[in-house]
Amino acid sequence: MAKTAVKNKVRRKDRILDTAEALFARMGFVGVSMRMVAEGAQVDLALASYHFGNKRGLFDAVLARRSDIINEKRLEALRDCISSAGAAGPELEAIVDAFIQPLLGVGLEKDAGWRHYMELIALVNSSHELGGQAMTQFFDPLVNEFIQALKKALPGAAEEDIYWSHHFFSGALTLTLAQTGRLDNLSSGKVKSNDLEAAYRRMVPFVTAGFKALCKPEKG
Amino acid sequence: MAKTAVKNKVRRKDRILDTAEALFARMGFVGVSMRMVAEGAQVDLALASYHFGNKRGLFDAVLARRSDIINEKRLEALRDCISSAGAAGPELEAIVDAFIQPLLGVGLEKDAGWRHYMELIALVNSSHELGGQAMTQFFDPLVNEFIQALKKALPGAAEEDIYWSHHFFSGALTLTLAQTGRLDNLSSGKVKSNDLEAAYRRMVPFVTAGFKALCKPEKG
DNA sequence: CAAAAAATTCAACGATCATTGAAAAATTGA
DNA sequence: TCAATTTTTCAATGATCGTTGAATTTTTTG
Numbered sequence: 001m002a003k004t005a006v007k008n009k010v011r012r013k014d015r016i017l018d019t020a021e022a023l024f025a026r027m028g029f030v031g032v033s034m035r036m037v038a039e040g041a042q043v044d045l046a047l048a049s050y051h052f053g054n055k056r057g058l059f060d061a062v063l064a065r066r067s068d069i070i071n072e073k074r075l076e077a078l079r080d081c082i083s084s085a086g087a088a089g090p091e092l093e094a095i096v097d098a099f100i101q102p103l104l105g106v107g108l109e110k111d112a113g114w115r116h117y118m119e120l121i122a123l124v125n126s127s128h129e130l131g132g133q134a135m136t137q138f139f140d141p142l143v144n145e146f147i148q149a150l151k152k153a154l155p156g157a158a159e160e161d162i163y164w165s166h167h168f169f170s171g172a173l174t175l176t177l178a179q180t181g182r183l184d185n186l187s188s189g190k191v192k193s194n195d196l197e198a199a200y201r202r203m204v205p206f207v208t209a210g211f212k213a214l215c216k217p218e219k220g
Numbered sequence: 221m222a223k224t225a226v227k228n229k230v231r232r233k234d235r236i237l238d239t240a241e242a243l244f245a246r247m248g249f250v251g252v253s254m255r256m257v258a259e260g261a262q263v264d265l266a267l268a269s270y271h272f273g274n275k276r277g278l279f280d281a282v283l284a285r286r287s288d289i290i291n292e293k294r295l296e297a298l299r300d301c302i303s304s305a306g307a308a309g310p311e312l313e314a315i316v317d318a319f320i321q322p323l324l325g326v327g328l329e330k331d332a333g334w335r336h337y338m339e340l341i342a343l344v345n346s347s348h349e350l351g352g353q354a355m356t357q358f359f360d361p362l363v364n365e366f367i368q369a370l371k372k373a374l375p376g377a378a379e380e381d382i383y384w385s386h387h388f389f390s391g392a393l394t395l396t397l398a399q400t401g402r403l404d405n406l407s408s409g410k411v412k413s414n415d416l417e418a419a420y421r422r423m424v425p426f427v428t429a430g431f432k433a434l435c436k437p438e439k440g
Numbered sequence: 441c442a443a444a445a446a447a448t449t450c451a452a453c454g455a456t457c458a459t460t461g462a463a464a465a466a467t468t469g470a
Numbered sequence: 471t472c473a474a475t476t477t478t479t480c481a482a483t484g485a486t487c488g489t490t491g492a493a494t495t496t497t498t499t500g
């Protein structure tokens with residue numbers, strides 16, 4: 001019975017991570033207690049501390065669990081669009097697409113885990129205290145790769161304009177990932193903020209046009 | 221001594237609001253304790269509960285205090301750009317400008333209060349639990365006015381495209397208001413995320429181009 | 441000035457929090 | 471199977487939480 005035993009071992013740890021992921025995404029770090037996690041995962045209160053050291057360790061473990069996977073997907077998408085482009089480099093639109101398609105893609109999976117993770121990323125990205133370390137650690141390396149690609153696709157543009165454009169892009173993406181449902185209210189139900197397919201289809205042209213309008217070649 | 225007495229009375233209440241505003245903006249609703257507020261405002265612990273009922277009442281009071289002021293400014297900016305335009309209505313760019321200029325304008329004041337308030341709005345806007353009620357109550361009426369103006373400036377565009385465009389716009393604006401400093405890290409200090417003037421100058425053309433690219437007249 | 445009202449302080453309530461050491465159970469390795 | 475290791479449970483710790491009723495002070499009102 002070694003196999004099922006191992007299974008059960010892992011199940012508890014993963015159940016804690018799944019529960020914590022969903023709770024942290026909805027209520028933030030301080031809004032979630034270890035007791036909520038334990039109850040949701042149906043394990044003893046002390047078990048999460050045993051496995052992850054403390055509450056912050058649990059939070060970091062939740063972030064880390066999927067960051068490698070999604071970052072690899074996004075990096076692969078970027079490399080694909082670079083390698084399939086000519087010597088002049090990929091088009092701006094292809095870069096923008098590679099940046100968001102993997103993210104919104106995993107959100108369409110049946111498993112709610114990735115959706116919770118996206119909401120969590122959105123929450124962390126617009127947080128002062130959590131965002132500083134976590135985003136830098138888990139996502140900045142990837143973002144820098146994209147910035148490099150953007151610089152090539154926007155020759156002659158001022159560096160500041162590219163960074164600001166990316167910032168606006170990041171904000172639009174973040175609010176979409178958050179899926180707060182406010183868009184539903186505002187549109188009286190005509191638009192569903194959890195329709196990631198619709199969001200993806202529209203964000204690419206919107207952002208691409210924004211980049212092109214702002215990041216024009218400098219005069220000189 | 222009635223005058224200074226009244227002054228002191230108001231001072232305590234406002235000191236509580238100022239302190240709570242700064243703390244809530246940085247650490248969120250659950251991240252702030254009544255004791256932190258009391259200590260920061262240098263008042264007794266029980267005083268905030270006396271004035272505002274409970275913690276949630278204090279939070280709502282913080283939100284409400286400046287919402288009327290800023291909403292009036294933004295509405296006035298919208299009406300100005302409408303009245304100064306011809307019969308065809310204002311240009312898209314003027315509407316976008318009216319939407320954000322008052323917000324980023326107050327952020328430039330010497331008093332840090334408005335800056336904290338902006339950060340708080342950003343936090344609330346990307347929060348599930350707080351956002352639902354608070355944003356609807358304090359900001360949705362204004363947003364609907366802008367949506368109406370946008371519809372006129374984008375004749376023939378699909379309603380869904382306008383709502384999604386506004387959503388991306390709102391995300392870009394929100395992350396900028398948050399001033400998390402992540403942009404500073406990413407650009408190695410070349411761009412300052414608290415440079416609201418620079419943000420404003422770039423957000424208008426970026427967002428305007430996004431709207432124009434996405435909200436084209438429907439075929440039919 | 442005296443009474444009424446509002447503002448402020450004080451002390452304490454029960455509840456919940458994260459963490460931990462030790463005991464117990466389950467799993468692994470030989 | 472038996473010892474070693476890991477996992478899980480149990481019980482309790484001290485700290486902090488929001489709220490409140492009563493007492494006290496300050497301000498307003500007549």
